[in-house]
Amino acid sequence: MTLIVGLTGGIASGKSTVSAYYRSLNIPVIDADLEARLAVKIGEPAYKKIVAHFGTGILQSDGDINRMRLGEIVFSNEQERLVLNEIVHPDVGRRMDEKQRLAMENGEKVVILDIPLLFENKLNEKVDKTILVYVTEDIQRKRLMERNQLTFEQAIKRIHAQMPLEKKRILADELIDNNGTIAAAAMQAKEILEKWNVLN
Numbered sequence: 311m312t313l314i315v316g317l318t319g320g321i322a323s324g325k326s327t328v329s330a331y332y333r334s335l336n337i338p339v340i341d342a343d344l345e346a347r348l349a350v351k352i353g354e355p356a357y358k359k360i361v362a363h364f365g366t367g368i369l370q371s372d373g374d375i376n377r378m379r380l381g382e383i384v385f386s387n388e389q390e391r392l393v394l395n396e397i398v399h400p401d402v403g404r405r406m407d408e409k410q411r412l413a414m415e416n417g418e419k420v421v422i423l424d425i426p427l428l429f430e431n432k433l434n435e436k437v438d439k440t441i442l443v444y445v446t447e448d449i450q451r452k453r454l455m456e457r458n459q460l461t462f463e464q465a466i467k468r469i470h471a472q473m474p475l476e477k478k479r480i481l482a483d484e485l486i487d488n489n490g491t492i493a494a495a496a497m498q499a500k501e502i503l504e505k506w507n508v509l510n
């Protein structure tokens with residue numbers, strides 16, 4: 311039996327940081343953001359649909375999608391975000407299901423699915439357990455502004471394009487407080503898997 315764990319949080323709350331720690335323990339992690347990037351590469355079905363809807367103005371000179379420009383559109387306009395989600399999410403789901411299937415076939419004790427929109431898209435119903443990485447909105451905004459070189463307003467728009475972390479906290483099985491150091495978050499991440507008895 312493989313325990314399927316959904317790891318989520320708000321934008322820039324620290325999911326990738328916790329995922330990197332799990333990977334360092336040789337635990338398989340399937341990353342929805344990475345699969346979403348692969349699904350929109352030149353020539354992929356979702357790429358064509360995105361260009362057909364959003365126009366060639368969202369492309370770089372090399373033909374790749376200009377993610378900053380597409381982000382500006384979809385994080386300022388919910389309708390456009392929903393269109394993008396409808397184009398990309400089914401392909402991301404198929405890619406992740408396939409990787410999960412392989413991990414289960416491999417007899418892994420646990421697989422971590424790193425999915426930012428786990429609760430928004432009701433994917434919590436498809437996993438055995440959920441972990442939420444949370445931070446205060448102040449820290450979240452500061453880390454996001456710094457990492458993505460965003461203004462205060464741009465960061466707020468991205469944060470508010472997701473279900474509030476306070477609401478996600480109620481839904482999650484386990485919480486990782488990432489307001490402190492990365493080492494403190496890693497310690498909590500380890501304790502959760504120990505509690506579920508899936509660490510080697």
Ligand SMILES: CC(C)(COP(=O)(O)OP(=O)(O)OC[C@H]1O[C@@H](n2cnc3c(N)ncnc32)[C@H](O)[C@@H]1O)[C@@H](O)C(=O)NCCC(=O)NCCS
Nearest residue numbers: 320321342343346377380381384394395398402426471472
């Ligand atoms: C809008 C895009 C082009 C911006 O790209 P960018 O490189 O700036 O950001 P990146 O993909 O690394 O995402 C960063 C974070 O933004 C948040 N985010 C991304 N897409 C969405 C969305 N549709 N709704 C809410 N939050 C989102 C997530 O927390 C994610 O971890 C890109 O995020 C995208 O194509 N999004 C649609 C696909 C999607 O929903 N991905 C999320 C996981 S399936």
Ligand SMILES: Nc1ncnc2c1ncn2[C@@H]1O[C@H](COP(=O)(O)OP(=O)(O)OP(=O)(O)O)[C@@H](O)[C@H]1O
Nearest residue numbers: 320321322323324325326327453457488490491492
């Ligand atoms: N405990 C911490 N202390 C200081 N900086 C941190 C901590 N945890 C994460 N960070 C930094 O905050 C930023 C956001 O973290 P990370 O990329 O892990 O978030 P995420 O939830 O995966 O984001 P996204 O939803 O955008 O994919 C990164 O620049 C990361 O290095």
